[in-house]
Amino acid sequence: MPTKKLKYYLFVIGCQMNLSDAERLETILQSIGYTKTTKEAEADFIGVVSCAVRQKAMDRIYGKIRQWNLIKESRPLITLLTGCVLKHDKNKLKYQFDILLDMKDIQKLPEQLQSRQATLGNFIPAISYLQIKPSYESKFKAYVPIMTGCNKFCTYCAVPYTRGPEVSRPAEEIFTEIKELLNKGYKEITLLGQNVNSYGLDNKDTRSPNYKKKMLSFAELLEKINSWRGDFWLRFVTSHPYDMSDDLISVMAERKHLAEYLHLPVQSGNNDILKKMNRYYTVESYLEKLFDIRQKIPGISVSTDIIVGFAGETEKQFLDTAKLMQQAKYDMAYIAQYSPRPGTSAHRLYKDSVPAEEKKRRENYLNEILKTTAKEYNQKFTNQxxxxxxxxxxxxxxxxxxxxxxxxxxxxxxxxxxxxxxxxxxxxxxxxxxxxxxx
Ligand code: SF4
The missing domain is CATH 2.40.50.140 (Nucleic acid-binding proteins)
Structure with missing residues (x-):
């Protein structure tokens, strides 16, 4: 055992999946003797859980690694890059970071560290990284991943390239993790996946004792957890509108543990843009589904994701999105300016011709609509x-x-x-x- 206590610092950017992955990475580091620090300056090990969705996030990593490599001139420091990283960035960063590992291979970190930083105890590698027990950030709410990867290949998105195809986690494993959390008194569980609605469709669960049987669908998985006793809330994120089945809506309508909240990314209100994005639905079918959900689950709050300025989006196409926002009356919308990601088909196929200041204007315009619809919705809570x-x-x-x-x-x-x-x-x-x- 080394005499000095080694310290780790994690730099985590991106979605809830990255936060959840970081909780598993923490377990590995703690099990081999590292302690956590929130100060980069005193860390012996710095791990980055990266996000490939926007260039801005990658730019931050390029800036950080330059600083960390300067620290190495005066003292030992090991750096790791994991999470969502495009091939293009991997090639550029492989000489900058000491260790590059895909999240699915994160169990290999102890052996990689041992050769560089005289680490310590035994970490028994799990069969899959999702079997590593997370060091949950919160004592009362937890993220529980139910699947990894995505098969949808939206043309602007890097996830299918960085996280690979959809793999559903065995239902028994998910149930065990949630039951352990509930026994500890956790009050809120959020099921995670890039597209939770396609849970079970991959049917490649060779680790499950029920391998030969058809896997549970997402609606069945939710129904089961929703039937349990206890005082807890159940949420999930993210849903693809195409896979939002009637069964799923019916289970949500039962409420009980399932909270009255749905994140349903629309991305654009124009059918030509949706087609260019490879989103598998039209504005009409999306709205029909949304109105059905609102009718079956009165009072449900709905949020969305929207990209402005995608692949030459015209003013008319943008105004279609503004119109959709007025019709959909969202409670919240995460509006992003399109940022082409190398390696995606949109980067290859379409020109990023909308100027930055125009993207900003469109973002502001939509935010004003959101402000009105969200305000309207929230007023109904007055005196309630x-x-x-x-x-x-x-x-x-x-x-x-x-x-x-x-x-x-x-x-x-x-x-x-x-x-x-x-x-x-x-x-x-x-x-x-x-x-x-x-x-
Ligand atoms: S559904 Fe589309 S946007 Fe979501 S992770 Fe998959 S490819 Fe990306």
Whole structure:
């Protein structure tokens, strides 16, 4: 065993899947004797869990690795690059980082470190990286991945290249992880996947004792967890509209643990752009599904993702998206300016001809529509009671999310963090609600 306690620092960017992957990486590092630091300056090991979705994220990594390589001139430091990394960036960064590993191979990290940094204890490699027990960031809410990869090949997206094809996790493994969390008192479980709705369709679960049987569908998986006893909320992200089945909508309509919130990325409100994106649905079929969901689950809150300025998007095509936003009346929308990713088909096929300032204008325009629709939706909470899972405290106010994924603030004691609290709403705005705790 080395005398000095080695410290690790993680630089994690991107989606919830990356946060969840980082929790597994932490388990590996801790099991071989590293302790966590939040200061880059004192780290002996720096791990990057990268995101390939936008160039901005990659630019940050290029900037960081230059700084870290300068540190190496004065003291030992090992750097790792994992997560979503495009081939193009891998080739450029392989001489900058000490270790490059795909997340699915992260169990190999201890042996790679041993040869470089005299590490320690035994880490028994799991069969798959998802079998590594995560070091959960929170003591009351957890992300549980149910699948990895994606088969959809949206033309702008890097994920199918960085994460590979869809592989569903065995249902028994998912149930065990969730049951352990619930036994520890966890209050919120979020099931993760790039497209959770296609869970089970790959049917390649050779590790499952039920291999010969058809795997559970996503609706069946949810139905099972939703039938359990206990006081917890169940969420999932992300859903592809094409795979949003009637069965799934029916299970969601049962509510119980399943929260009244759905993230349903639309990306564009123009059919030609949707076709160029390879999204498998039209504006009409998307809206039909959305209205059906709203009818079957009254009060559900819906958020979306939108890309502006994709592949020469004209003003008319952009205005179609603005129109769709007005019709869909989203509660939240994550609006991104198109950023071509090398290696994707959009990068190869289409010119990125919309100027940066025009993309910005379109983003702002859509945000104004969102502000109106979100404000309108939130007003219905005025003088209503809502239950909040308290996340933390800021500016002397507790804050957390309700079942509809709205941020709620109220005055209360710190000891309520991690608990469900009933709140009466007195003020609403587009981005949240303010209320009083019910005694
Ligand atoms: S569904 Fe499309 S956007 Fe989502 S991960 Fe798959 S390829 Fe990417």
């Amino acid at each position: 009671f809502t239950t909040v899972l308290v996340d933390g405290i800021k500016n002397k106010k507790l804050y957390g999310k309700n079942r509809e994924f709205k941020t709620v603030q109220f005055i209360g004691q710190k000891k309520l963090i991690g608990n469900f609290v009933k709140v009466k709403i007195k003020n609403t705005g587009p981005w949240g609600l303010i209320g009083n705790k019910i005694k």
